[in-house]
Amino acid sequence: MPVSSPRHDLRGDCSNCFALCCTAFGFARSADFAVDKPAGQPCGHLSPGHACVIHARLPERGFRGCTVFDCFGAGQVVSQRLFAGVSWRDEPGSAGTMFAAFAVVRRLHEMLWHLHEAHDRARDPDDAHRAELAAAAIDALTAGGAAALLAADVDTLHREVRSVLVDVSAGVRAAYRADGRAPDRTLAPGADLAGRDLRSRDLCGVDLRGACLIAADLRGRDLTAADLLGADLRDARLDGADLTAALYVTAPQLAAARSDEHTRRPARMCS
Template sequence: MMANLINNNDQLNLSSDCENCFGLCCTALPFAQSADFALNKDGGDPCPNLQADFRCGIHRNLRQKGFRGCAVYECFGAGQHVSQVTYEGNDWRDHPAAAKEMFEVFPIMQQLHEMLYFLNEALSLEEAKSIHKDLQAALDETKSLTYLSPKSILDLNIQSHRMAVNELLLRTSEYVRAKAGQKKKKNQKNKNHKIGRGSDLIGANLRGENLRGANLRGALLIAADLRDSDMRLTDLIGADFRDADIRGADLTESIFLTQPQMNSAKGDRNTKLPGTLRVPDHWFENGR
């Protein structure tokens, strides 16, 4: 039964397919001039790099051109779903009357697809087998919401739905992290930093730290030194890895880790990632 669930869930389209999207992330979302973006842009305004065919004119050089934020963004398949399913292939340029609504639907759809991504992962974990029925029900319900009409999507109480899904993901996390056992509690003591959910670990020196089985949900790991750290069985949902140094770190068996998180970090050929994630190309720049 578990294998059937996983096979069915694998059919979900939960990664971006820009070829079938109307450049929604490049248009609907705002961004501010910063280290991640070279300029200011209001939501609803097309990025100046967006071409007539909805492709990015500097896609191959986003980091070099000052658009690092774009290089680490992932819609989890929401862009093409809104473009091809919700609006049946009718783009906002040819149908300007629908543009504003489409741009408002997109970020809600992105949240739904992100939930699908995490529920799909939770269903693949043997440790959460006892709640697979609940996880599958949540996945089915969430998937059904993605097929609602634009008006119904805008009327969704997305926060309430996220809370219900998050409760299941928390239970999944507890089951997985329990594998780390009592040794986890003993080895996670750090005299300089509090290690836990939502911890502020910006710039923290955690090199070689045993973080196995830690709850780092929403932790701020910006520019943290995590070289050679053990992050197996660690819950990393929502953790901010921008410029975190994870060279030599072991993240195998970590849960709820996403490709955008790794794209924002600094790793090398000795960094161990879960099999579902790929090594970002920029890790090998400058001879890493």
């Protein structure tokens, strides 16, 4: 794919980041976070050297939400490329712009993650080309300065990317169902399947884009060609499930789910 952000660059490198995930975003006290934290305020567990002092004990200290977060490599891009390695601690006046840029780049990098997969799995060359163009547009944005980045129309770009992802998904799923088998119509985009036992359902080639699968039981299920774009997999049972050929799976989704050593993850998650 002729773009400048290979997939390995879309993974967080905390050693080259100014703890932007611990500062830029806010969170409310809940099952995932033990306290309230306003956006733009450093977490109380952040050291002067930008390290989490309870990193090894996050779940037991009530910060499970931190363990399932992934910046898709945005942290190091903002810290080192856009702000030339000068932290918000060293230059307090940059904090607001840096935190805003981080939110935008994180969003763009998640799009890039999916576009790489869409390009690789597209059955229509035109869709593959559209993925290339969208990825190139994102790379151009992140290669510029913070001011241009924050002025960009990211919402329009997101809609274009979503269109590519949906079209590629349709092609992959249609090819999988080429034998004439009809998908289960109750398993649809945005479906509320929280807590449902899906172990007897045919999940191959279904469109679960944006579905709520909180605590759903998918143990041992084959999810080949299943579209999981934006699906909520918190506490979903994935023991023994096969996600090697599922569509648009992310590390945060898998981290939020419950799995075991028999869960088969997409190869791209490990490459």
